[in-house]
Amino acid sequence: MHHLDPPGSPRQRFPPRPESVASARRFVDAVLAAGAGTAPETADTARLLVSELVTNAVLHARTGIEVSVLAHGGGVRIGVGDHRPGRVLLPLECPAYSGTGQGLTLVARLASRHGVDTGEDAKTVWFELAPPGPRPAPGGWRTAVPPPGSPRTVLLVDVPGALCTEDRQHRGALLRELALAASAGDTLGVPPGELAVAQDTNSALNGWVAAAQGERSADADMRSLPLAVPADAASSLVVLRRVLDLAEDAARGERLLTLPALPRGRAFQRWLLDEIVAQLAGGNPTAWTVAPREPGAGPAELVPWDTRQVRASRVPTIAADEANRIIAVNGPAADLLGWQADELTGRRLTTLIPEHLRKRHIAAYSSLLLTGRARILGRPVPLPALHRDGRLVPVRLTIQTQETTDGRTVFVAQLAPRAAAVAGAPRAPGGSRQPAAPAPAAAGAGPGTGTGPGTGLPALERLSLLADTGNALGNTPDLDEGLQQVGRILTRHLADWCAVDLIGEHARVERVCVVHRRPGGPPPGAPETTEGPVPPVTEDARGPLARVLRGAGPLLLTGLPPLPDGRPPSPLDADYRELFRHLGAGSAVVAPLRARREVLGALTLARTGGGPPFTDDDVSLVDDLVRSLALGVDNARLYQETRNIAERLQRSLLPALPRVGHLELAARYAASSATAQVGGDWYDSFPLPGGDTAVVIGDVSGHNLDAAIAMSQLRSMLRGIAVDRRRPPGAVLRSLDLANHSLSEEAIATCVYGRVTGPPEGPWRLEHSSAGHLPPLLTTKDGATRYLDEGAGLLLGMDPAMPRPSAGTGLPARSTVLLYTDGLIERRDEPLDGALARLRRHTAALAREPLDVFCDELLIGLGADSTDDIAVLAVRPAPPS
Numbered sequence: 001m002h003h004l005d006p007p008g009s010p011r012q013r014f015p016p017r018p019e020s021v022a023s024a025r026r027f028v029d030a031v032l033a034a035g036a037g038t039a040p041e042t043a044d045t046a047r048l049l050v051s052e053l054v055t056n057a058v059l060h061a062r063t064g065i066e067v068s069v070l071a072h073g074g075g076v077r078i079g080v081g082d083h084r085p086g087r088v089l090l091p092l093e094c095p096a097y098s099g100t101g102q103g104l105t106l107v108a109r110l111a112s113r114h115g116v117d118t119g120e121d122a123k124t125v126w127f128e129l130a131p132p133g134p135r136p137a138p139g140g141w142r143t144a145v146p147p148p149g150s151p152r153t154v155l156l157v158d159v160p161g162a163l164c165t166e167d168r169q170h171r172g173a174l175l176r177e178l179a180l181a182a183s184a185g186d187t188l189g190v191p192p193g194e195l196a197v198a199q200d201t202n203s204a205l206n207g208w209v210a211a212a213q214g215e216r217s218a219d220a221d222m223r224s225l226p227l228a229v230p231a232d233a234a235s236s237l238v239v240l241r242r243v244l245d246l247a248e249d250a251a252r253g254e255r256l257l258t259l260p261a262l263p264r265g266r267a268f269q270r271w272l273l274d275e276i277v278a279q280l281a282g283g284n285p286t287a288w289t290v291a292p293r294e295p296g297a298g299p300a301e302l303v304p305w306d307t308r309q310v311r312a313s314r315v316p317t318i319a320a321d322e323a324n325r326i327i328a329v330n331g332p333a334a335d336l337l338g339w340q341a342d343e344l345t346g347r348r349l350t351t352l353i354p355e356h357l358r359k360r361h362i363a364a365y366s367s368l369l370l371t372g373r374a375r376i377l378g379r380p381v382p383l384p385a386l387h388r389d390g391r392l393v394p395v396r397l398t399i400q401t402q403e404t405t406d407g408r409t410v411f412v413a414q415l416a417p418r419a420a421a422v423a424g425a426p427r428a429p430g431g432s433r434q435p436a437a438p439a440p441a442a443a444g445a446g447p448g449t450g451t452g453p454g455t456g457l458p459a460l461e462r463l464s465l466l467a468d469t470g471n472a473l474g475n476t477p478d479l480d481e482g483l484q485q486v487g488r489i490l491t492r493h494l495a496d497w498c499a500v501d502l503i504g505e506h507a508r509v510e511r512v513c514v515v516h517r518r519p520g521g522p523p524p525g526a527p528e529t530t531e532g533p534v535p536p537v538t539e540d541a542r543g544p545l546a547r548v549l550r551g552a553g554p555l556l557l558t559g560l561p562p563l564p565d566g567r568p569p570s571p572l573d574a575d576y577r578e579l580f581r582h583l584g585a586g587s588a589v590v591a592p593l594r595a596r597r598e599v600l601g602a603l604t605l606a607r608t609g610g611g612p613p614f615t616d617d618d619v620s621l622v623d624d625l626v627r628s629l630a631l632g633v634d635n636a637r638l639y640q641e642t643r644n645i646a647e648r649l650q651r652s653l654l655p656a657l658p659r660v661g662h663l664e665l666a667a668r669y670a671a672s673s674a675t676a677q678v679g680g681d682w683y684d685s686f687p688l689p690g691g692d693t694a695v696v697i698g699d700v701s702g703h704n705l706d707a708a709i710a711m712s713q714l715r716s717m718l719r720g721i722a723v724d725r726r727r728p729p730g731a732v733l734r735s736l737d738l739a740n741h742s743l744s745e746e747a748i749a750t751c752v753y754g755r756v757t758g759p760p761e762g763p764w765r766l767e768h769s770s771a772g773h774l775p776p777l778l779t780t781k782d783g784a785t786r787y788l789d790e791g792a793g794l795l796l797g798m799d800p801a802m803p804r805p806s807a808g809t810g811l812p813a814r815s816t817v818l819l820y821t822d823g824l825i826e827r828r829d830e831p832l833d834g835a836l837a838r839l840r841r842h843t844a845a846l847a848r849e850p851l852d853v854f855c856d857e858l859l860i861g862l863g864a865d866s867t868d869d870i871a872v873l874a875v876r877p878a879p880p881s
Contacts, residue, residue, distance in 0.1 A: 011068035016058050018183045024054045024067050028078065035071040042129050045110050046076050052103030053080040053125050059179055060203055061087055062196065068124075074131030075112075081124040087200075089116055089125065090207050151228040154279045156272070157287035159225050162304035162403035163268050168206055169407050170261050171269070174247040175199050177256040188250045190243055198243035201236040205276075227276070234280045241273045252371045260372030262409060264401055305402035305410050316395075316415040320349045321408070324365055331532075333415055336395075338388030354386045356853045360860075375861075377401060382670030382859045382870065385415060393417070396670070462621055465493055466628055473632030480512055482636065486629065487515030494618070495605035497583045501534060502593075502601035502633070503549065509534045509572075509601075511579075535571035543573035544590050548602045554591035554619050554626070580606070587613035591626040595634035603629060657685050660693050662760035664876040666851040670823075670863055680707035680749065681821045681871040682715055686723075688755065694722050697773065697819035697873050698751035710747035714740065714796070718753065729753045729769035730791065730804035737771070737800040748797040752776060752819055756811070756875060764811040764877040769804050771796045774822060774836075781814035783844040787836065788817075816854060817875045818843060823868030824858065838862070851876050 010031045014020035025047050032038045032046065050067065057065045061082035070077040089104060107114050112130035116123055178195055181188055187195075212225040251260040261269065271288055279285060307328045310317045316333035320326050326344050334341040337352055344351065350358050368374050377399055384392035395415040402410050472485035487498040498515045511531050535541075537549050543561045547553065560580050561573065569577065580588070586609035593600040603626050607614060657665040667683050680700025688694050696718060700711045714736065721735045733753055740746050754768035754776070768776060768788065772795035775787040791807030811817065818839075825835040842861050846854045851874055863870050 009068045009070045011066055014054070014065045014067065016062045016065060018058060018180055020058060020065060021051050021054045024050050024065075024080075027067060028069055031069040032071055032076065037074045037131075038071050038076060039074065039131075042074070042076060042131075045129055046078060049107050049110060049127055050078055050080065052106055053078075053127075056080075056103050056125075057082045059176060060084075060199065062199075066124075076129045077126065079124045079126040081122055083122050085118045085121065085123040087123075087203065088207070090203065090210060150231045152231045152280055154227045154229045154276050155285045156225040156227065156275060157285045158289040160268075160288065160304070160403070162405050162407060163265065164209065164272075165405075165407035166265055166403050166409065167261075167269050167272065168209070170258075170265060171202055171244060173258040174244060174251065174256070175202055177258050178243070178247050178250075181250075181256065186255075188246060188255060190246050194239050194243055197236050198240045201233070201240040204233070205237075205240070229276060229280065231280065234277045237273055237277050241270070241277075244269065244273075248372065252373070254370060259369055262368070262372055262401055263374050263377060265409075266372060304405045305412070306404075310412070313414075316417070318344070318349075318352070318413050318415065320411045320413070322369065322411075324349050324362075326351075327410070336393060336415060336417065337385060352386050354384055354392055354856075356850060357383065357856055360853075360857065380416075382668075382863045383856055394670070462624075465489070465621075466624060469625060470628045470632060473629065473636060479633065479636040479640065482632065483513045484515060487513050490605060490625075491515050491517035494621070496608045496611065497585065497604075497606040499579065499583075499604040499606075500593075500601060501545065501549070501604070503599065507536065509536060509549065534575050537572060538570055540567070541570040541572040543569065543576050545576040545602055545604070546570070546572050548590050548592045549599055551592055551594065551599050553602075554589055554623050556614055556616070556619050557585075557588040557590065558613065559586070579604075584608045586611070589614050589619055589622045591619075591622050593626050593630035593633055595630040600630055600633050600637075654682065655684055655686070658687050658693065660687070662758075662762075662764075662878060662880065663693055663756060664851045664878050665695075665874070666855045667873045668855045668859055668870070669872075670859055670870040680711040680747075681823065681869040682711050683819065683871045683873040684715055684719070685873065685875075686719060688723060688726070690726060692726075693756045693875075695754045695756060695817075695819060695873060695875055696751065697821060697871060698749055699773070699821045699869075699871075700747050700749040706745075707747075710743075710745075710749070713743065714747060714749060714751070718751075722753070728806040729755055729767055730793070730806035733769050733771050733793070733796070734800070734802075734804045737796050737804075740796055741800045746797050748795060750774075750795055754817075754819070756817075756877070758811075758877070760880055762813060762877065762879055764813075765808055766811055766817055766875075767806055767808040769793065769806045771804070772798075774820065774825075777818045777820075777839060777843060778809065778811070779816045779818065779840075779843040779847050780812050781847055783847045785840040785844050787840075811877050813877055813879050815876065816843065816847065816851070818858075819873040819875075820858075821869065821871045823870040824862050824872060826868070828867075 010027075012024075012027050014023055028046055028050050029043070032043045046069075054065060054067065057063075057080055061084040063083040066079075066081040068079045068081075107125075107127050110129075111127035114125075114127040116125045175195075175198060178188065178190055179199070182190070182192060182195060190198075208227045208229055209225065212227050247256065248260050248266065250256050251258055260266075268288065271286075275286065305319075307319070310319050310328040310330050313330055313332075316336045317328075317330050318326060318333050319328040326347050326349055329339075329341040329344045331341055334344060337344075350361060353361050364375065368377075376397075380396045380398045382394070382396050385395050385397075387393050395417055397413055397415055399411055399413045402412055404410060468489050469486050472489060473479075473482040483500050487500065490498045496517050498513070499511060500513050501509055501511050503509055510533050514531055537546050544553075544555050544557060545561075548555060561577050583606045585606035588604060588606040590602055590604045592602055603622070605614070605622060654667075654669055657667055665685055667685075669681065669683070680698075680702060682696075682698050682700075684694070684696040686694050696715075698711070698714065700707045700714065702710075717739045718732070718736050721739070722732050727735075733751065736751070736753075740749075749771070750773035751771045752768055752773045753771075754766050756764060756766055758764035766776070766778075766788070769791045770776075771793055775789045775792070777785060777787055779785045788807065788809055790809075791805050793804040794802055820839075825839050826832065827835060839858075839862065842858060843854075846857050849857065855872055855874055858872060859870065
């Protein structure tokens with residue numbers, strides 16, 4: 001088929017079947033062995049490359065294949081022909097780890113020359129391996145994709161390049177495995193005709209995307225792709241989607257030698273295909289970043305994952321690869337867990353997981369990779385992490401997936417300490433506080449256009465800017481996130497860069513945010529600007545930032561901050577000069593954040609040398625801005641301080657559990673992931689006179705400081721009443737209600753008070769009474785479950801004169817009694833019966849687990865996304881061994 005091959009060149013025809021790849025290798029070996037002068041390494045390379053080209057012909061051409069071999073003078077020329085000249089070659093950039101798509105890349109890199117000859121009814125892909133000596137002129141693929149007939153333009157908006165690369169590689173792997181299975185007689189439910197259509201359509205789709213990516217200009221919107229698609233392509237795309245869905249099901253069932261897509265990859269694939277089909281039918285584009293999807297399949301960052309995202313985050317953040325190895329750790333995470341960041345890099349993630357949860361983690365991680373189904377991706381889950389010294393650190397774990405530029409998946413975990421976790425605007429995966437930023441200014445936008453930093457803002461725009469910055473802080477509970485939003489607003493309208501330094505405890509200064517006006521951060525190759533601690537304000541610090549942090553300003557700077565005469569700069573002055581170099585600042589305004597006669601920090605706005613410099617009018621505007629910002633910062637800090645005090649009070653009232661020889665006790669407390677974390681949930685357990693053990697769970701209505709105070713009062717009074725003398729649990733709760741009514745502000749609360757009785761060797765019994773609380777759940781070691789509904793009465797604070805019943809039930813050895821608050825099970829728009837049934841299923845499955853595992857698994861399985869506090873107390877009678 002190759003017009004340059006002499007007529008006598010050995011050639012052989014092969015059917016379009018997978019076994020033809022091995023047959024072609026043997027044919028090449030036989031021809032080269034019969035000749036003379038072919039070096040062994042040349043023969044090895046020829047064998048490899050012909051395998052790749054024949055594989056491509058089997059998968060993509062699906063016609064008869066002809067292989068020709070010409071060995072001459074120590075060199076080799078091989079051609080692989082098929083009868084589909086319209087199927088153009090599509091070399092794609094593939095990472096080294098990729099299992100598919102590298103054939104043409106290997107040929108291009110290893111061959112001396114390569115190319116393709118196309119005729120009316122056939123084409124031949126060829127390569128040459130030259131003998132030692134001068135190399136011939138290189139060839140090429142001539143891979144221009146011809147425009148489809150009657151094309152329609154389909155606009156894909158906000159396409160994440162890394163996820164698009166991953167999806168292309170995954171589609172290729174699935175279809176390759178389907179073809180191999182079909183050749184072995186197992187169609188996996190895919191009709192042969194549909195598989196052929198899917199393979200052709202997938203190749204065409206890759207060509208459309210590659211052509212669109214190649215035609216983008218340097219200043220085009222890199223997040224959108226206009227595809228030229230044949231107007232009649234919708235039906236074949238529907239077939240491709242159906243075949244890929246069947247392939248995903250087979251991969252989940254481990255019937256293919258490839259892993260299924262992770263949730264976000266599957267969501268992107270469906271969005272991509274559905275977008276093209278919908279727009280061919282006349283629909284409007286829907287951006288990937290706003291398309292609705294399930295938890296765990298959230299939209300990808302427009303900027304691919306980078307280790308700097310982890311390092312720059314002030315939230316404890318750890319990233320791991322698909323092999324479960326830690327690849328990046330930031331300082332806050334290392335400090336939280338007692339490590340140095342570089343010590344953790346390269347270790348297994350199980351290093352940070354308590355031993356009793358490691359099997360659970362490995363099983364869940366393997367299940368995610370093997371099935372593509374995620375239970376906790378994107379959901380905050382309360383669980384313990386393992387400190388280096390062996391103690392457990394309560395955290396709220398949130399895991400997201402991101403993609404690197406070459407399509408690999410990275411698992412990024414944020415570990416918010418439960419004593420400090422707050423609900424705010426969600427941060428970007430990987431800890432980067434860079435959500436989809438405003439669109440870049442149009443080329444050439446200048447001052448006063450409203451699309452870029454400029455001078456001379458009209459009065460209405462000045463007022464709007466003041467209002468927007470004030471709202472950004474006032475509407476966000478998290479101070480850091482609010483300042484990031486302020487930075488994005490200011491860099492959109494007033495500056496190229498924005499930096500905020502705040503004074504914290506013990507006069508320490510920290511740079512809490514550095515924001516660039518370009519979406520996704522500074523331009524490629526720009527110096528990295530990091531957040532974090534800066535040097536202290538010392539006596540010898542005389543630079544602009546030091547002056548402002550002492551109360552001076554606003555100051556207008558027209559270049560690098562000057563150095564003091566006759567002496568080296570202080571660490572703070574040197575750090576600020578270095579910041580200016582990083583920013584490339586041509587002019588800047590630095591102003592103090594003052595509130596209640598105290599300097600809280602400083603705001604720096606900078607413009608690069610290419611733009612107009614700041615003027616005195618800008619200084620006046622910045623002075624107005626920092627007044628509003630300082631008030632917002634002060635209010636946020638006061639709120640945080642109040643919340644921390646209340647939460648510390650609440651946690652200080654959660655007791656250490658007693659040691660009872662014949663009883664195992666375990667408890668967990670997790671603050672809400674969506675409130676200020678101050679509530680009235682509590683648990684307690686203490687020994688009673690006579691050898692019994694008291695167990696208590698309760699919930700005061702409200703989520704504020706008053707609820708925490710009321711909880712502490714009820715807890716203290718209940719202990720005093722219970723140990724005063726032995727009385728039935730109902731009588732104890734009635735006395736507690738009477739005492740509650742004696743308070744100046746009585747609390748409305750639910751409570752279960754129980755008393756576990758019996759000698760160490762058994763039998764044991766639970767006597768209890770409930771004041772409007774959810775019933776205790778008894779689970780035997782064999783998994784039988786029963787709610788202890790008896791002994792129920794009114795809430796505390798309703799009618800103290802009302803008698804309260806008591807109830808009793810026997811406790812089999814190794815059974816588990818679970819006391820819990822409603823945050824564990826109740827969900828909006830779900831009937832309570834369904835929630836209680838779900839809890840029974842979980843405890844039955846965990847019946848034989850150690851009690852610590854029992855409690856942690858309940859929080860992992862049921863505590864994700866809870867909008868309420870959670871308290872659980874588990875009791876298990878254990879006879880002496």
